[in-house]
Amino acid sequence: MAAYLNRTISLVTGNAGGGNNDNNTDTVDDARHNLSLQTQSSATSLTPSSSSSTNYNSNALLTENRMYQQNEKSPLQVFVRAKKKINDIYGEIEEYVHETTQFINALHSDAEIVDKAERELFESYVYKVAAIREVLQRDHMKVAFFGRTSNGKSSVINAMLREKILPSGIGHTTNCFCQVEGNDGGEAYLMKEGSDEKLNVVNIKQLANALCQEKLSESSLVRIFWPRERCSLLRDDVVFVDSPGVDVSANLDDWIDNHCLNADVFVLVLNAESTMTRAEKQFFHTVSQKLSKPNIFILNNRWDASANEPEFQESELLAKVKSQHTERCIDFLTKELKVSNEKEAAERVFFVSARETLQARLEEAKGNPPHLGAIADGFQIRYFEFQDFERKFEECISQSAVKTKFQQHSSRGKSVSGDMRSMLDNIYERITIFRNLKQDQKNLLTERIQGTETQMMQVTREMKMKIHNMVEEVEEKVSKALNEEIWRLGVLIDEFNMPFHPERLVLNIYKKELNAHVESGLGSNLRARLSMALAMNVESAQNEMTDRMHALVPNEQLLASSTKLAVRTQPFEMLYSLNCQNLCADFQEDLEFKFSWGIAAMIQRFTGKVRERSKKHAPAALLNRQSSIGQQSVTPASTPVNNEATPVCLLSTPVVAGITPEHLSLISRFAMSSIGSQGTVGGLVVAGIMLKTIGWRVLVGIGALYGCIYLYERLSWTNSAKERTFKRQYVHHATKKLKMIVDLTSANCSHQVQQELSSTFARLCRTVDTATTDMNEELKTIAAQLMVLESNQKQLKLLRNKANYIQNELDIFEHNYIAPQ
Numbered sequence: 001m002a003a004y005l006n007r008t009i010s011l012v013t014g015n016a017g018g019g020n021n022d023n024n025t026d027t028v029d030d031a032r033h034n035l036s037l038q039t040q041s042s043a044t045s046l047t048p049s050s051s052s053s054t055n056y057n058s059n060a061l062l063t064e065n066r067m068y069q070q071n072e073k074s075p076l077q078v079f080v081r082a083k084k085k086i087n088d089i090y091g092e093i094e095e096y097v098h099e100t101t102q103f104i105n106a107l108h109s110d111a112e113i114v115d116k117a118e119r120e121l122f123e124s125y126v127y128k129v130a131a132i133r134e135v136l137q138r139d140h141m142k143v144a145f146f147g148r149t150s151n152g153k154s155s156v157i158n159a160m161l162r163e164k165i166l167p168s169g170i171g172h173t174t175n176c177f178c179q180v181e182g183n184d185g186g187e188a189y190l191m192k193e194g195s196d197e198k199l200n201v202v203n204i205k206q207l208a209n210a211l212c213q214e215k216l217s218e219s220s221l222v223r224i225f226w227p228r229e230r231c232s233l234l235r236d237d238v239v240f241v242d243s244p245g246v247d248v249s250a251n252l253d254d255w256i257d258n259h260c261l262n263a264d265v266f267v268l269v270l271n272a273e274s275t276m277t278r279a280e281k282q283f284f285h286t287v288s289q290k291l292s293k294p295n296i297f298i299l300n301n302r303w304d305a306s307a308n309e310p311e312f313q314e315s316e317l318l319a320k321v322k323s324q325h326t327e328r329c330i331d332f333l334t335k336e337l338k339v340s341n342e343k344e345a346a347e348r349v350f351f352v353s354a355r356e357t358l359q360a361r362l363e364e365a366k367g368n369p370p371h372l373g374a375i376a377d378g379f380q381i382r383y384f385e386f387q388d389f390e391r392k393f394e395e396c397i398s399q400s401a402v403k404t405k406f407q408q409h410s411s412r413g414k415s416v417s418g419d420m421r422s423m424l425d426n427i428y429e430r431i432t433i434f435r436n437l438k439q440d441q442k443n444l445l446t447e448r449i450q451g452t453e454t455q456m457m458q459v460t461r462e463m464k465m466k467i468h469n470m471v472e473e474v475e476e477k478v479s480k481a482l483n484e485e486i487w488r489l490g491v492l493i494d495e496f497n498m499p500f501h502p503e504r505l506v507l508n509i510y511k512k513e514l515n516a517h518v519e520s521g522l523g524s525n526l527r528a529r530l531s532m533a534l535a536m537n538v539e540s541a542q543n544e545m546t547d548r549m550h551a552l553v554p555n556e557q558l559l560a561s562s563t564k565l566a567v568r569t570q571p572f573e574m575l576y577s578l579n580c581q582n583l584c585a586d587f588q589e590d591l592e593f594k595f596s597w598g599i600a601a602m603i604q605r606f607t608g609k610v611r612e613r614s615k616k617h618a619p620a621a622l623l624n625r626q627s628s629i630g631q632q633s634v635t636p637a638s639t640p641v642n643n644e645a646t647p648v649c650l651l652s653t654p655v656v657a658g659i660t661p662e663h664l665s666l667i668s669r670f671a672m673s674s675i676g677s678q679g680t681v682g683g684l685v686v687a688g689i690m691l692k693t694i695g696w697r698v699l700v701g702i703g704a705l706y707g708c709i710y711l712y713e714r715l716s717w718t719n720s721a722k723e724r725t726f727k728r729q730y731v732h733h734a735t736k737k738l739k740m741i742v743d744l745t746s747a748n749c750s751h752q753v754q755q756e757l758s759s760t761f762a763r764l765c766r767t768v769d770t771a772t773t774d775m776n777e778e779l780k781t782i783a784a785q786l787m788v789l790e791s792n793q794k795q796l797k798l799l800r801n802k803a804n805y806i807q808n809e810l811d812i813f814e815h816n817y818i819a820p821q
Contacts, residue, residue: 075391075398076236079141082402082817083237086409087136089809093413094129096802100420101126103795104427113430113792118423125416132409140181140237141401143393144260146284147269148277149245152301154178155354156269157240160390161231162361165201165224166242176220177259178242182234183225193221201226218249219258238397246283256290264400265295265393272300272351276328284337293339295400297348297393298329303385304353307376322351348396350389357386407818410810417810421803428796435789442782449775452552456768459548467757470541474534475750478576479742481529485522486738490731492521500723502591511587511730518734519580526576530749538572538753542760549764553771572756574749580734583741587733589726593717595710 104122107114145153154166154174166178183189189198201224228235241259249255260266266287270276287294306318326349333345340348359373360383371379485492496517498510691699 074232074236075395076141076233076238078817079398079401080236082406082813083136083139085813085817086406087133089806089813090129090133090136090409090413092809093416093806094126094133096799096806097122097125097129097416097420099802100424100799103792103799107427107792112434114427118427121423122420125420128412129416132412136409139401139405140239141265141397142239142241142263143265143267143397144241144243144263145267145269146243146246146280148247148271148280151245151269151271152354153267153269154242155358156267156299156301156352157242159354159358159361159386160233160240161226162358162365163226163230164358164362165226174242174244176218176222176244177255178222178224179259180224180226180234180240180242182228182231182237182239184228186227186229188224188226190222190224193223218244219251219254221259233394247277247279253286256287260287261290263294264404265297265397267297267299267393269299269301269354270325270329272303272325273305275325276332281332281336284332288337288339295396296333296337296339297350297389297396298333299354299389300325300329300349300351301354303351303382304356304376304378307378325349325351347392350385351382352386352389353382354386357383402817407814410814410818414807414810417803417806421800421807424796424800424803428793428800431789431792431796435786435793438782438786438789442779442786445775445779445782449772449779452768452772452775455552456765456772459552460765463545463548463757463761466541466544467754467761470537470757471750471754474537474753475746477530477534478526478749479746481526482522482738482742482745485525486735486742489518489522489735489738490727492518492525493727493731493734495521496727500719500726502719502722507589511584511589512581514730515580515584518584519578522578522580522738523576527574531574534574534749534753535572538756541757545757545761545764549768552768572753574752576745577748578738578741578745583737584730584734587730589729591722591725593714595713597706597709 101122104114104119145157147153152168154168157166157180158164158168161180165180167174188201190201191198226234233240241263243255243259266284268280268284270280284294284296306321326346329349330342330345333340333348334342353375356373356375356379359375360370360379361373363372364370370383493514496514498513500510501507694702
C-alpha cells in the first residue's frame with residue numbers, strides 16, 4: 001500500500017524520485033487523502049452548472065500531464081534501437097559468413113588445406129545465420145492479457161491502443177485469441193490462422209465475438225494488423241494478445257504452448273469488485289511452470305465502481321479495500337508463484353478503469369479534455385494509475401524483450417564468429433606450414449637450378465677438352481697404324497693368289513679383285529689393331545659423360561629418360577673408308593721385258609744414286625752458303641772486292657767423283673738420245689770408244705757374259721715373273737697413293753669419334769636442358785602457389801579481423817543493451 005501511495009504522489013507532484021516510504025507514511029496518507037478529496041470535488045463539479053475555476057484547475061492538470069508524456073522518453077525505444085542494432089550486426093555476420101564460405105569453397109580444391117567436413121561446416125553457418133536473421137525480423141515485444149470472462153481484457157488493450165479495435169462488452173465477448181500488431185502500410189486488416197486472405201477489420205466483431213454466430217474455436221488466432229502511425233506502442237514493435245476467459249476452456253496447456261511461450265509480459269486483468277479466482281491462479285501456476293520467472297502485471301479493473309458505492313465514500317475504508325486487494329496480489333506473485341520480491345510485486349499491482357481511460361483518450365483524440373470521459377469520482381487518480389501502469393509496463397517489457405530476445409542471438413552470434421575464427425586460425429596455421437614447405441622447395445629448387453647450370457658449364461668445358469684430346473689421340477693412332485699397314489702392303493699383296501694372266505681383259509679383273517683384297521685386308525688389319533681399343537675408349541668416355549650428366553639431373557624419371565637417350569644399343573664401330581678401287585684406278589702396269597743391265601737401266605740407277613747423294617749433300621751446301629754469306633758480311637772495308645763484271649755464285653757447285661752436274665747431264669742426254677734414236681751410229685761410237693779403252697778380249701768376255709745374262713733374264717720372263725713385276729709395280733703405286741690419304745683417313749676416323757662423342761654429349765645436354773626447363777617450370781608453379789598462399793593468408797587475416805570486429809560489436813551491444821538490464 002505504501003508503494004501504491006508513493007507512486008500516486010509522484011505522478012501528481014511530478015517527483016519520480018520519492019523519499020523513504022517508511023519514514024514518511026503519515027505524510028503520504030495525508031497527501032493521498034487531500035488528493036482524493038480534491039479529485040472528488042472536481043468530479044462532482046463536472047456538471048453543466050460547474051464553475052469556471054474548477055474547469056480551469058482540471059485543464060491545467062491535464063495540460064501538465066500531456067507535457068509530462070511528451071517529455072518522457074519511451075523505454076520501448078531501447079528495444080527498437082537494440083533490434084535495429086542486432087539486425088545490423090547480423091547483416092554483417094551474414095555477409096561475413098558468405099564471404100568466408102566462398103573463400104573456403106575456393107580453398108576446398110586443395111584437399112591438403114581444407115577438407116570436405118570443414119567446407120560443409122562453414123556452409124552450415126550460412127543457413128544458421130539466415131535462420132537467425134529470419135527470427136530477428138519477426139522478433140517483437142509481446143504482451144499477453146489473461147483473466148476471467150468479462151474482466152475487461154479487451155478494454156485494457158483498446159485503452160492502450162487509444163482506439164476501440166477489439167470487441168468488448170458485457171459477458172463473454174472475446175471468443176478466440178486476438179493478436180494486434182503494427183502494419184507499415186496505412187491500411188488495417190486481419191488474417192485468420194492458416195489463411196493469407198486479408199479481411200476487413202470490421203469482421204473482427206463476427207470472428208472474435210462470442211455473441212455472433214460466425215465464430216472460431218477458443219485456441220484459434222486472429223491476427224489484426226493496425227497502422228503503426230496510429231499508435232506509439234505498435235510503432236515501437238509491441239504486439240498485444242487478447243485471450244478468451246481462463247474460465248471458458250480447460251485447454252490451458254495448449255493456450256500456453258501456442259501463444260504464450262514467447263511472451264515477454266503477462267497482464268492478469270482482475271475484476272476489482274471480486275477477488276482472484278482459482279482458475280486465474282491455476283493458469284498462472286501453469287505459466288510459471290513452463291516459463292522461468294515470467295513478468296506478470298496485475299490490473300484490478302473497474303475500480304471506478306468503488307466511487308459509486310456509498311459505503312466507500314470514506315477514504316479510510318476505500319484504502320483498506322485497496323490494501324486488501326494489493327496484499328493478496330503481492331502474496332500471489334511472491335509466495336505462490338515466486339516470480340518476484342515484495343518490492344517489485346508492489347510496483348506491478350494497479351487499480352484502473354480501462355473503460356474510463358479509453359473514453360478519456362477518445363475525447364482527447366477529438367481535442368476535448370480527457371475528464372469528459374470520466375465515469376465516476378476519482379478519475380484523475382485512476383487515469384494516472386493507468387498511465388503509471390503503461391510506463392512500468394514499457395520499462396519491463398523493453399528490458400525483458402531485449403534480454404530474452406536478443407541475448408540468445410548475441411550469444412549465438414558470438415559462438416558463430418568465434419567458431420569460424422577458430423577454424424580460420426587452424427586453416428591459417430596449415431597454410432603457414434604448407435607455405436613454409438613450398439618456400440623450402442622453392443629455395444632448394446633454385447639452388448639446384450643454379451648448381452646445375454654452374455656444373456653444366458664446368459662439365460661442358462671438361463668434356464670438350466676430353467673430346468679434343470681423344471680426337472687427336474685417335475688421329476695419331478690411326479695414322480701410325482695405317483702407315484705401318486702401308487709399309488707391310490707387299491706382304492698383304494703377296495697373300496693375293498688369284499691366277500695371273502697378262503691378257504688385258506683378265507688383267508682388269510685381276511686388278512679389280514686385287515684392289516678389293518687390299519681394301520678388305522687393310523680394313524681388317526686396322527679394325528683388328530684399333531677398333532676394339534677405340535670402341536672401349538669411346539664407351540668409357542660416353543659412360544663418364546653419362547655419369548657426369550646424371551649427377552646434374554635430380555629427378556629419377558628424367559634420369560631414366562636420359563639413360564635411354566645416352567646408351568647405344570650397339571657398340572661404336574670405326575669405319576675405315578680407303579676406297580682402293582678409285583684410289584688405284586689410274587694404275588698402269590708395264591709388263592714389257594726390260595733387261596736389268598741395259599744401258600737405260602744402268603743410267604737410271606746411276607742417276608738415281610747421284611740424286612740421292614745430292615739430297616744428302618744439299619743441307620751441308622746450304623750451311624756452307626750461309627757461312628760464306630756471313631763471312632762476306634763481316635769482311636772489312638779495306639778488303640778488295642771482285643770485279644763487278646765477274647758474276648758471283650751464291651751456291652757452291654758440288655762435285656761428285658770428279659764429274660760435275662753439267663757433265664752428268666750431258667752424258668745422260670747423249671745416252672738417252674742414242675738409245676731413243678735406235679740407230680747404229682751411236683752404238684758404233686760407243687763400241688769404238690770402249691774397244692779402244694778396254695780392249696777387245698775383255699770386251700768380248702763382257703759381251704758374252706752380258707749376252708748370257710740377257711738370255712737368262714729373257715728366258716725367265718714368264719707369267720710368274722710378270723705377276724711379281726705387276727705386284728711390285730702395284731705395291732709401289734698403291735703405297736704412293738695410300739700415303740696420300742693417310743692424313744685424310746686418320747682425320748675421317750677422328751671425326752667419327754668426335755661426332756660420336758659430340759652427339760652423345762649433345763643428347764645428354766638436351767636431357768639436362770629438359771630437366772632444367774622442367775625445374776624452371778616447377779619453380780614457376782611453386783612461385784605461383786606461394787603467391788596464392790600469401791594471398792590466402794592475407795584474406796584469412798582479414799577474415800579473422802572481421803570476426804574480431806563482430807565479437808567487439810556484440811560485446812558493445814551486450815554492454816549497451818543487455819548488461820545494464
